[in-house]
Amino acid sequence: MKSRRDAVDLPLVRFGFVLHKASQEFYQNFAHELQDAVDQRTDIRGRAVIRFAPSQAPADFAQEIAEVAGRCDAIATSAINHPMLSDLVAEISQAGTPVFALLNDFAQDVRRNYHGLNNVKVGRIAAWMICTHARQTGKLAVFVGGNRWHGHQLRETGFQSYIREYAPEFQMLDTVVNLETRQVTYEATLELLNRQPDLRGIYVAGGGMEGAIAALREVRPAGKVALVVNELTSESRKALIDRYVTMVIATPLQELCRDLVAMMVDAVAGKSNTAPNQHFLTPQLYGPESF
Numbered sequence: 001m002k003s004r005r006d007a008v009d010l011p012l013v014r015f016g017f018v019l020h021k022a023s024q025e026f027y028q029n030f031a032h033e034l035q036d037a038v039d040q041r042t043d044i045r046g047r048a049v050i051r052f053a054p055s056q057a058p059a060d061f062a063q064e065i066a067e068v069a070g071r072c073d074a075i076a077t078s079a080i081n082h083p084m085l086s087d088l089v090a091e092i093s094q095a096g097t098p099v100f101a102l103l104n105d106f107a108q109d110v111r112r113n114y115h116g117l118n119n120v121k122v123g124r125i126a127a128w129m130i131c132t133h134a135r136q137t138g139k140l141a142v143f144v145g146g147n148r149w150h151g152h153q154l155r156e157t158g159f160q161s162y163i164r165e166y167a168p169e170f171q172m173l174d175t176v177v178n179l180e181t182r183q184v185t186y187e188a189t190l191e192l193l194n195r196q197p198d199l200r201g202i203y204v205a206g207g208g209m210e211g212a213i214a215a216l217r218e219v220r221p222a223g224k225v226a227l228v229v230n231e232l233t234s235e236s237r238k239a240l241i242d243r244y245v246t247m248v249i250a251t252p253l254q255e256l257c258r259d260l261v262a263m264m265v266d267a268v269a270g271k272s273n274t275a276p277n278q279h280f281l282t283p284q285l286y287g288p289e290s291f
Helices: 004-009 025-039 058-069 083-094 119-133 150-166 182-195 209-219 234-241 253-268
Strands: 012-020 045-053 074-077 099-102 114-117 139-144 199-204 226-230 247-250 278-281 284-286
Touching: 012 025, 012 058, 012 253, 025 045, 025 253, 045 058, 058 074, 058 083, 074 253, 083 099, 099 253, 114 119, 114 253, 119 150, 119 199, 119 226, 119 247, 139 150, 139 182, 182 199, 182 209, 199 209, 209 226, 209 234, 226 234, 234 247, 253 278
Parallel strands: 012 045, 012 074, 074 099, 099 114, 114 278, 139 199, 199 226, 226 247
Antiparallel strands: 247 284
16 A cells, blocks of 8 residues: 555646536436546546536537646546537647547547447447337337537437338437437427327437436336437436336446546556547446346
């Protein structure tokens, strides 16, 4: 065990993390795992600065990223795709602070590495599960958080490519933008269920899954409509057990945070970036019998 003097002699590395949706359990879990990954390093004195953008607006992300850039040696963020943010990342990177993309691969030409899932594969897994579960053909719906989430677009693309290739008998409805909010998702799901009696499956590619779960609990028996969501939380776990959620596709947060912090330490130390440009992790798949 290192003495206090040994610890003081270790290099200080300040990590900046900018996430969003501070009220959502998943992002609170993410923040906790990031802090743990920093605290567990024994080769540095790590300091984590974790902030949350108040909305999806590019200006809100830019403000938080600029704030941590002035205080940290390396930054990682789950920001949206927008030219304003790409320009900011380029400026920060040129000033010597490496920036990493989390979950959503934004600023691809200037960020250092992407850490998250292969989102095309995630979308195809979701489509496979829904089509496998459905007992009859019918209509399918995909919800995305917004038009600036590259990861959501890739999941939608993967979902639709699977349907075209293996299940063309299903009909894709127009993609729904839910702003990753519970209320918008709830209202949109109720409208779909009322308007489309042959709705067989829903994939919520981003946040807001709680609204879809609530709507299905109100107007459909458990398992009648296949629902696939992302990230395991207390609510998605309960919905799995109750058979209102068919599958949860989860990010292995502990592994992601450990790998990310290691790459950030190397970047600050000036080591060459030999890691893959996109650091894909294997998704964790949960079904009703997983617990």
